[in-house]
Amino acid sequence: MTVTDRQPAVGGVDEALLRSVIPAVIGVLVRRGADFASAEDAVQEALVEALRAWGEDPPRDPRSWLTKVAWRKFIDATRSETSRRRREERVDAEPPPGPGAATDDTLRLYFLCAHPSLTAASAVALTLRAVGGLTTRQIARAYLVPEATMAQRISRAKRTIADVDLDQPGDIATVVRVLYLAFNEGYSGDVDLAAEAIRVTRQLKGLTDHPEVAGLLALMLLHHARRAARTRPDGSLVPLAEQDRTLWDTSLIAEGVEVLQAALAQDRLGEYQAQAAVAALHADARTAEETDWVQVVEWYDELVRITDSPIARLNRAVAVGEADGPRAGLAALAALDRSLPRYSAVAAYLHERDGDLATAARLYVEAAAAASNLAERDHLTRQAARINAALRG
Known part of the structure; x- marks a missing residue:
């Protein structure tokens, strides 16, 4: 049983506070000589002890308290007949409690x-x-x-x-x-692993001024802001162009843009900053039609330059299709490997935009068969059915 099996503020203990200091305490124990696995186990035991001992009156310095208790737990767990003297010497050399270089x-x-x-x-x-x-x-x-x-x-x-x-x-x-x-x-x-990843990335950003950490946080915030609009009540996917933008979280968007701007100001562009810039352009458009697709293509050009990623090139083909027309998008797509994930879905969309409905329907069926999850498969199957219905009508 660990502290995170429980709900927040059990018995007056602030679970969020405890979770925020876990990595620092583990780091201190490892610095003192504990192996990682033993340090992590000792900290979990100390967290359980905190739930029992703190009640409504937590210590002024929770991290120092947890460090002291976790270190004792580690010593107790690792003491044995064959290594008693070495462990006792380590106890004697125990550093005084305190914040340390967390x-x-x-x-x-x-x-x-x-x-x-x-x-x-x-x-x-x-x-x-x-x-x-x-x-x-x-x-x-x-x-x-x-x-x-x-x-x-x-x-x-x-x-x-x-x-x-x-x-x-x-x-x-x-x-x-x-x-x-x-x-x-x-x-x-x-x-919610997306929310957990955002929380942990916020912590990491507080430890380093690396622009790609900020770029990743901005990317997460901007994507997470659209979460409520991504699915219908029945669980089916809603494409970006069809999303109700009033459901987007404007506070997350504002924060994401602010974090991104600060990262870009360091002039050390990386892939996550480039991806976040694309997401920011989508977030900035009041409607899908107002999206600045020319700038989106320019950012994908940067992303391709940095990563040479086939997926980036695939997404760039979509953006080119929006900025310069579906045939330009298909020309960009033609240079890519057809086995890429979502290749058929992108090709289907661009062919539909170009008026070739029969090819689009066939490609949507092909894309649905290759889809990696049920929601995406459902969406692509619906697209194929919609176009086939139009062809019959």
């Missing part, structure tokens, strides 16, 4: 959880648990897998990084990629 430790913990030796799935799960403070059960429910399966995945990840030195320099690009993957998981079960 910022550096926390940032290094992000790097550790997103270590390149981990698979993407393991890195996301470990980040959500150690940095985000979610329980194994919550993460398992979000991924729709058994709790035992997720526990094994997290345990394997811990073993993989057991001997990684926390002092080794980390790769912020890997951390950002892991958070981006977590955000894209969206919502399932009882955990």
Whole structure:
């Protein structure tokens, strides 16, 4: 049982506060010599102790309290007959309680959880648990897998990084990629991973002024702002052009644009800033028809230059089709690999715009068969049925 199995403010304890200090406390323990897995377990035990001990009167410095208790938990758990003397010497050398260098430790913990030796799935799960403070059960429910399966995945990840030195320099690009993957998981079960990814990315932004961290946060905020308009009450998808823009969250849009502008001002353009700029242009348009597609194409040009991503080129083809007409979009599409995800869906849309309904219907059917989820398959099947009905009429 961990603190995040409970609801916020249980017994007067502020769960959000506890979760916010988890990475700093783990980082301090690892800095003192604990291995990552033992440190994470000790912090979880300290959190349970906090629920019992704090009641309505939490300490003035919750992080220092948790650090002290977690360190003792670690010492108790690792003391044994064969290593008693070494552990007792470590207790004697215990640093005095206090805030310590929490910022550096926390940032290094992000790097550790997103270590390149981990698979993407393991890195996301470990980040959500150690940095985000979610329980194994919550993460398992979000991924729709058994709790035992997720526990094994997290345990394997811990073993993989057991001997990684926390002092080794980390790769912020890997951390950002892991958070981006977590955000894209969206919502399932009882955990909103998109919201969790935004929360954790906000924390990371407070630790570093790297423009791509800000770019990712802006991208998340701008996409999340459209969430309420993306589906109908029956669960079917609503394309961007058809969304009710009055449902968009204007406060998230304003924040996302502000964060993006500050990142762009650093003049160190990266892929997430470029993606966020595209999202900002969509958010800025009062209607789909008012979208500045010429600027969207220009930002996709930047994104292609930075990443040379086939997916970026695919999305650019759509933007070219809107800016310069469907035949220009089809010409841009022709240079790409037909096996790309969503290639057939994009081709279908552009052929429909160009008036070739028979080809569009066939491609929508092809796209539906290749769709990765039920909602997308449903949407593409409806598109094919709509066009076939028009052809028969």
